[in-house]
Amino acid sequence: MLAGAGLVGVTAPTAAALGTAEPRGVVTVTSTSDAAAPGTADRGPGKGVDTKALNAALSGIVDSGGVSAALARVGDHGRTLWKGGSGVADRTTGAPASADGRFRIGSVTKTFVSTVTLQLVAEGRLGLDDPVERLLPGAVPNGANITLRQLLGHTSGVFNYTEDQAFDIARPGAIEQWLESGRYTRWTPQQLVALANAHPAYFAPGQGFHYSNTNYVLVGQIIERATGRSWQQEVERRVIRPLGLTGTFMPDHATGVPGPHAHGYFDLPTGPADVTELDPSMAGASGAGISTTADLNTFVTALIGGRLLPRPQLAEMMAVTPQSEGRYGLGLERATTDCGVLWGHTGGIPGYSTFLYTSGDLRRQLAVSMNGNGLSTPPATRAAFEKLLGAGTCTG
Secondary structure, three states: OOOOOOOOEOOOOOOOOOOOOOOOEOOEEEOOOOOOOOOOOOOOOOOOOOHHHHHHHHHHHHHOOOEEEEEEEEEEOOEEEEEEEEEEOOOOOOOEOOOOOEEEEEOOHHHHHHHHHHHHHHOOOOOOOOEHHHHOOOOOOOHHHOEHHHHHHOOOOOOOHHHOHHHOOOOOOHHHHHHHOHHHOOOOHHHHHHHHHOOOOOOOOOOOOOOOHHHHHHHHHHHHHHHOOOHHHHHHHHHHHHHOOOOOEOOOOOOOOOOOEOOOEEEEOOEEEEOOOOOHHHOHHHOOEEEOHHHHHHHHHHHHOOOOOOHHHHHHHHOOOHHHOOOEOOOOEEEEEOOEEEEEEEEEEOOEEEEEEEEOOOOOEEEEEEEEOOOOOOHHHHHHHHHHHHHHHOOO
16 A cells, blocks of 8 residues: 655555665644534544544654654544644754645546546546547557546556656666756656557556556546646646645646645665655656645545546446456545545655545545655555554544
8 A cells, every 4th residue: 555656656665765764853733623524513523533543653654764754634524633744844954844734646646637537528528438549649559449448547558657767766876867867857748658658568458457657647638638728727627726725736847845845855875865856747647746635635525525526427436447456446546444445546756655545434534645765665664654544544
């Protein structure tokens, strides 16, 4: 369930951790001032939330040495029950991380993009079984046999461009080179797809599952061709503005994280390197987003609660594929935990790993951001995260 800290990742990391973090900071736990969630007025906003366990788990994530900061928020029907921030926002100043800070969400962006796509399907402007060749002529080999549904569900077989050597920062010297110049490279969607097209497909369309960021770069182009507006503009007008997500942005080439935020770092032999700034076009529609834990909980509540999609399209989104062994639908992950089934997505981009989950009955939402220090998540950090997951999603 932990997101990789590669350039744009959601799978379990494979490289060893590059180092550990010295800063610890403090955990700040604040009570919500939100109105009670529907049906919860008689039990109070904290009923079923073990704040001591959440506090300890969040602190444990930073104390494990694998991250410099961790933010988390637990909700009920989108209303905050608990929020916390641990560690430091800036390793130079030692300023504590704020629970309300912004962060890069990586592949959680895909759920926003899939939502917009399914809205267009509901409007009859796109069809899930439309061939990519019709929607985006000449974009990929064998496009006549690849459908929009397969792009959204990662069953297309299209090569994942972040597995190309151009995005491999695990090899010796590659991180330093990326920090020097690669982080500011301006990519077009066509260039990213071209990297993928230089490799053979993983399998025939529909015959397997392989998570591929190229799928969503293509979907972003399909949205633009269908609407005449960029995928960022469509996410803004169809999701961000209607839900009042004031801390959420879908940047094009802006390199910074606006507003209060915890910096992301890589621990190198020469010391920590700040990786917060980068050109998000390297991720595009597959992972360029920025948000907050509050906005993410609001978004996933509205999505699973039926406020963003008609019932048939939400059902399509939640229909996990046999190719993914029942773990992935259309831009939506299904996770089985000790406390039941959760829906959401994970995301990774340099310096940041994001986790967003909700129970199907909306009694629990959990949004987490962790500022990792390297290309993988150490076992102690994973264990601490699992404790936070349990404390945050098991209802009382």
